[in-house]
Amino acid sequence: MKRPFGKKSKDKEEKVEEKVEEKPDSTIPKERSLVDSDYNRKKLFKKGINLMADEKLEEAVVVFEQALRIDPDNVETLMKLGYANFHLDDHSAALQVYDKILDIDVTNPEAWNLKGLVHYEQKNYSKALDCAEKAIESDPTYGMAWYNKACFLSLLNQVPESLEALKRSIEIDVKNARKSIRDKDFVNVRIEEGFKRIEEVVVLESVRQGYHTIGSIVWTTFLDKVDAENALKKLTEKGLIIQNEKRDGLSRIPVWDLAPNVAEKMGKEKKGLFGITRKRLPKPVKNLKELSSAIQSVKESIEEEDVEKTMEIFEEFIDPTRSGEHMIENFFDEHREIRLWKIRLKDRGVDYLIENKEKMIILFENVEVTITKQLRNKIS
Numbered sequence: 001m002k003r004p005f006g007k008k009s010k011d012k013e014e015k016v017e018e019k020v021e022e023k024p025d026s027t028i029p030k031e032r033s034l035v036d037s038d039y040n041r042k043k044l045f046k047k048g049i050n051l052m053a054d055e056k057l058e059e060a061v062v063v064f065e066q067a068l069r070i071d072p073d074n075v076e077t078l079m080k081l082g083y084a085n086f087h088l089d090d091h092s093a094a095l096q097v098y099d100k101i102l103d104i105d106v107t108n109p110e111a112w113n114l115k116g117l118v119h120y121e122q123k124n125y126s127k128a129l130d131c132a133e134k135a136i137e138s139d140p141t142y143g144m145a146w147y148n149k150a151c152f153l154s155l156l157n158q159v160p161e162s163l164e165a166l167k168r169s170i171e172i173d174v175k176n177a178r179k180s181i182r183d184k185d186f187v188n189v190r191i192e193e194g195f196k197r198i199e200e201v202v203v204l205e206s207v208r209q210g211y212h213t214i215g216s217i218v219w220t221t222f223l224d225k226v227d228a229e230n231a232l233k234k235l236t237e238k239g240l241i242i243q244n245e246k247r248d249g250l251s252r253i254p255v256w257d258l259a260p261n262v263a264e265k266m267g268k269e270k271k272g273l274f275g276i277t278r279k280r281l282p283k284p285v286k287n288l289k290e291l292s293s294a295i296q297s298v299k300e301s302i303e304e305e306d307v308e309k310t311m312e313i314f315e316e317f318i319d320p321t322r323s324g325e326h327m328i329e330n331f332f333d334e335h336r337e338i339r340l341w342k343i344r345l346k347d348r349g350v351d352y353l354i355e356n357k358e359k360m361i362i363l364f365e366n367v368e369v370t371i372t373k374q375l376r377n378k379i380s
Contacts, residue, residue: 041070045077052084060084073104079111086118094118107343109139110336116148125155139339141318143172143328151185162186163194170201172320173328177201181222196231199223203231204258207241212255232256288371291316291323295368302360307350314342331367338363 044067051060064081082097098115116131129152135145146169153162169176206220235241245252294316301309327335344352
């Protein structure tokens, strides 16, 4: 089961949230606190985030509740309050918070997804599945919801449907393939031929990243050696990879690499000094320039308050077959934010665009800075 920031019961080492550095009061102009009526809520919100990062969840709940006294319907604060309650195993409180968010916005995919996780923890898999499906209805490109739907279907022993949902999640984010290998929720589907093909995807991705020996492939994929060898055999038969040999002392060991035509289509990652990977993608400069051009266009459409044009350009950043894959890989949070904006624009139109105009421009400007640096590195 995949959670957005970490999962207490399955992966305690993952952080709940990135710690947000709080700006000292002395650096905040006095005029700002007078003009910005939301200043105190934002200050409390940041404090709550920091407490979550320090795993002081009880204190974080108190602070988020204080922030909600200022703005009871602030979805951002409610989301974090629900998540803190969730990790405190206060399932009833978490459900109440998520229901309140959905009263405010019934199309909020993240709220539906998180509500599903609460039901999952309660082992109420039918209700969890219903929530995941509603999250997907709100946002069909929400890979996490598709992954969770696959988990719930597997637990309900609906094997073919689980595999289809898992494949959809992998189409959105290939990292979900690797996650599924060790996820105990898929115990019911591992023997299926469809899951074996997912194992092939995981092995193929490992080879693409520059891991060529059976030992390194097993280590990076979490597959058993037999399963990895079977996947390599299938991929070789399909002409997707080729087997060679390299000298290791007095002996020779088998190594695998992408077939030339596959390497050209997929791109490759090669390990440099100290095992650090260097990515070599097909037509990287062209792709980055297209993304940069889309950013310029969307900034203009936002400034012009053109809802239809903005929603159309948003698709460039969302669709995995266009720039969506790059956004998911490098700007996951921004990708999620853009998906939500598109849903809001469809529901609320120009008023929502005007209200969030500045926030949208800032996000795209920040992405543009990183894209520009990437372009310079590629050209140099």
